[in-house]
Amino acid sequence: MTDPRPNLDSNRQPSIRQWLRALPCLAALLLCVFALGISLSAQESAAAQPVADAGQWHRLNAVVAVVNQQVLLASDVDEEMRLVHLLPGGGTEDNSAAGALERLITRLLIEQQIRIEDPSQLNPDPQEVQKSLVELRQDLPGCKITDCMTDAGWRSFLAGLNLTPDQVAAYWKDRYAVLGFIGQRFRSGISVRPEEIASYYNKTLVPLYRNRAEAPTLPSVSARIEEILLQQRVNAMLDDWVQSLREQGKIEIVDASLRDAVEQMDARSKAETQTTPQKRGDAAP
Numbered sequence: 001m002t003d004p005r006p007n008l009d010s011n012r013q014p015s016i017r018q019w020l021r022a023l024p025c026l027a028a029l030l031l032c033v034f035a036l037g038i039s040l041s042a043q044e045s046a047a048a049q050p051v052a053d054a055g056q057w058h059r060l061n062a063v064v065a066v067v068n069q070q071v072l073l074a075s076d077v078d079e080e081m082r083l084v085h086l087l088p089g090g091g092t093e094d095n096s097a098a099g100a101l102e103r104l105i106t107r108l109l110i111e112q113q114i115r116i117e118d119p120s121q122l123n124p125d126p127q128e129v130q131k132s133l134v135e136l137r138q139d140l141p142g143c144k145i146t147d148c149m150t151d152a153g154w155r156s157f158l159a160g161l162n163l164t165p166d167q168v169a170a171y172w173k174d175r176y177a178v179l180g181f182i183g184q185r186f187r188s189g190i191s192v193r194p195e196e197i198a199s200y201y202n203k204t205l206v207p208l209y210r211n212r213a214e215a216p217t218l219p220s221v222s223a224r225i226e227e228i229l230l231q232q233r234v235n236a237m238l239d240d241w242v243q244s245l246r247e248q249g250k251i252e253i254v255d256a257s258l259r260d261a262v263e264q265m266d267a268r269s270k271a272e273t274q275t276t277p278q279k280r281g282d283a284a285p
Contacts (some may be wrong), residue, residue: 061073061074061075062074062255063254063255064076064077064101064253064254064255064258065101065104065105065251065252065253065254065255065258066250066251066252066254067105067108067109067112067249067250067251068109068112068249068250068251069250070108070112072101072104072105072108074255076104077097077100077101077104077258079163079167080100080101080103080104081095081097081100082161082162082163083161083163083167083168083171084100084103085161086136086140086161086168096261096265097258097261098258098261098262098264098265099265101253101258101262102262102265105246105251106242106246107178109242109245109246109249110178110181110182110242110245111174111178112249113245114177114178114181117181117185118181121177121180121181121184122174122177123177124173124176124177124180126173128176129172129173129176132172132176133168133169133172134149136172137149137154140157142157142160143157151165182234182238183234186233186234186237186238186241187230187234190230190233190234192226192229192230196229197218197222197225197226197229198218200225200228200229201218201221201222201225205221205225
């Protein structure tokens with residue numbers, strides 16, 4: 001059984017790996033932000049995959065949506081549904097075609113905004129990207145069976161998802177760039193007061209333990225709690241920002257079946273929100 005208690009090892013500074021894991025609750029949003037199957041490199045690699053016949057080729061290259069004059073193809077949606085399995089929580093994320101398209105639209109809007117504000121951020125340090133990719137290969141549950149630290153094992157694992165190392169490398173670079181942009185744009189200037197850390201400790205962390213004496217002491221976990229609270233605030237700010245991008249942008253879903261499915265999904269989401277309103281930024285660590 002998975003231990004529900006958060007990892008609050010105070011001896012470890014928050015790393016990019018922890019940052020990548022902490023945002024899955026942008027879940028509908030950022031799992032989302034970060035499965036960037038919308039770049040040109042992703043589109044080119046998807047187009048390069050062999051197809052069974054001409055009919056399949058035309059299906060995969062059909063335009064399914066247009067976002068501020070940039071197209072999303074059926075092949076982008078298909079690839080997103082495979083790439084999401086590489087992300088924390090990817091197995092539980094809505095992996096329908098409609099869910100994949102919604103994530104792609106959100107991420108394309110963010111990538112477009114990065115090009116406006118600071119295009120250089122789309123080219124992160126290759127060594128940092130590679131380091132993050134190595135961490136991914138170490139942490140993926142499926143890699144416990146297939147040794148992903150070897151080139152052969154990594155290729156074998158990805159083949160099971162109908163992906164190639166080159167596809168994943170291009171995708172991971174884009175994802176890393178977007179995460180860096182989000183961190184820089186939203187984390188600067190945010191602070192957490194000591195009383196907020198104490199409140200989280202007493203109301204959220206300690207109740208996870210049957211006996212209060214088993215819980216770690218507040219001083220030993222205060223740095224990690226501060227990081228969690230910072231990330232929750234980033235989530236809330238990012239949510240508002242992306243919603244404004246959607247409202248200001250021009251989004252057209254041209255595939256009728258996907259359009260209907262997205263509308264139904266949005267209606268369900270709104271109904272659930274009205275039934276069980278969630279406190280802003282109150283995501284599980």
